[in-house]
Amino acid sequence: MHPSPLMLVAIALYAILVGSSGPLAYAQLSPTFYDQSCPNVSSIIRGVIQEALQSDSRIGGSLIRLHFHDCFVNGCDASLLLDNTATIESEKQALANNNSARGFDVVDKMKARLESACPGIVSCADILTVAAQQSVDLAGGPTWTNLLGRRDSLTANRSQANISLPGPFETLEGLKSKFNAVGLNNDTDLVALSGAHTFGRAQCRTFSNRLYTFNNTNSPDPTLNATYLQTLQQICPQGGNGSVITNLDLTTPDTFDNNYFSNLLVAEGLLQSDQELFSTPGADTVAIVRNFSANQTAFFENFVKSMLRMGNLSLLTGTNGEIRLNCSKVNGNSSAGADTLLVSSM
Numbered sequence: 145m146h147p148s149p150l151m152l153v154a155i156a157l158y159a160i161l162v163g164s165s166g167p168l169a170y171a172q173l174s175p176t177f178y179d180q181s182c183p184n185v186s187s188i189i190r191g192v193i194q195e196a197l198q199s200d201s202r203i204g205g206s207l208i209r210l211h212f213h214d215c216f217v218n219g220c221d222a223s224l225l226l227d228n229t230a231t232i233e234s235e236k237q238a239l240a241n242n243n244s245a246r247g248f249d250v251v252d253k254m255k256a257r258l259e260s261a262c263p264g265i266v267s268c269a270d271i272l273t274v275a276a277q278q279s280v281d282l283a284g285g286p287t288w289t290n291l292l293g294r295r296d297s298l299t300a301n302r303s304q305a306n307i308s309l310p311g312p313f314e315t316l317e318g319l320k321s322k323f324n325a326v327g328l329n330n331d332t333d334l335v336a337l338s339g340a341h342t343f344g345r346a347q348c349r350t351f352s353n354r355l356y357t358f359n360n361t362n363s364p365d366p367t368l369n370a371t372y373l374q375t376l377q378q379i380c381p382q383g384g385n386g387s388v389i390t391n392l393d394l395t396t397p398d399t400f401d402n403n404y405f406s407n408l409l410v411a412e413g414l415l416q417s418d419q420e421l422f423s424t425p426g427a428d429t430v431a432i433v434r435n436f437s438a439n440q441t442a443f444f445e446n447f448v449k450s451m452l453r454m455g456n457l458s459l460l461t462g463t464n465g466e467i468r469l470n471c472s473k474v475n476g477n478s479s480a481g482a483d484t485l486l487v488s489s490m
Contacts, residue, residue, distance in 0.1 A: 172461040177270075177292035182262035185292075189271060190278045192254045197282065201398050202389075204279035205344020206247035211276035212340070212454070213241060214269070216326055217305045219458025221297035222268035224305075225251065225471040231299075232474075238305035243387070244347065248472070251275065255471050268471035269294035273455050283343050285400030286444040291456060295465035298474050312350040312415040316424040319417060327457050328450070335421055335432040336446040337454065341392040341414070342404035348379065349386030351415050356382050367423040369411035376414075390414070405437035 196203040214224040228234045281287040320330035354365035391397035413419035421429045436443035
């Protein structure tokens with residue numbers, strides 16, 4: 145069987161990553177890391193996602209968001225999954241995650257099944273990485289070979305999460321700054337990874353400012369399509385329930401495709417941070433949005449490259465960190481072993 149073009153992209157980028165002398169030189173990561181110790185890791189994670197999709201069509205978008213929000217805070221180390229303790233301030237309560245980040249129960253189920261199949265082998269950080277890739281694939285997007293071998297952090301960093309995570313109200317300048325800060329580029333990586341908003345949902349509170357009093361003008365966001373504005377005002381009335389959800393991509397809300405970019409071209413990006421990519425005058429991101437809108441293959445190829453880059457920033461490998469038995473607790477504080485976690489996740 146011949147490898148697909150996207151598989152070749154992954155292999156080529158792996159060679160660049162491990163051959164680099166810069167901050168992306170993580171030679172201890174490997175696409176074959178679990179081939180001997182837990183060969184069914186991807187299929188086990190995929191199976192849990194498929195089960196979850198039966199009752200929760202938005203879970204794919206939620207899982208990839210967990211991976212993003214993990215990697216943007218001190219790297220991809222599963223710090224996002226840790227609960228509060230006497231010594232840990234959980235990132236789950238950071239501004240961008242509180243009452244927003246979801247899918248933790250699905251990750252727990254993945255971990256329980258992996259602990260049953262291969263105890264103490266697969267890190268929670270790698271679970272998030274594989275879950276993001278499988279979610280994209282199951283929604284009709286590209287597939288790729290992940291580089292694996294991450295280890296889990298021993299702590300979390302809520303204050304850093306409050307600084308580092310891009311928010312829905314960001315200007316293009318703010319988005320660029322936050323992508324640069326974690327080691328991603330502020331043009332192609334920014335636009336390609338924003339394309340993950342081609343599936344999933346968002347709460348009214350993340351965009352209602354655009355509908356009524358944008359930037360304290362007492363008027364809606366002028367970059368918002370007038371017809372789409374009326375639709376959103378019906379979903380999110382002024383002063384209404386901010387936790388009501390609607391589709392990030394109004395065209396194909398559960399499919400991973402390039403319609404997100406086509407929506408931006410007609411001013412139908414849901415979040416301010418989405419529409420900024422196209423509606424900021426003179427922005428270098430405009431041409432990239434146009435290209436991805438016209439060429440889904442170009443979007444998919446660049447999305448894979450950017451996902452691999454993001455997934456390999458500031459990692460714990462080798463003997464650093466640990467392999468958590470319970471993703472929400474460091475091993476020393478874990479009051480629930482693998483058996484307890486398995487029972488509670490059934």
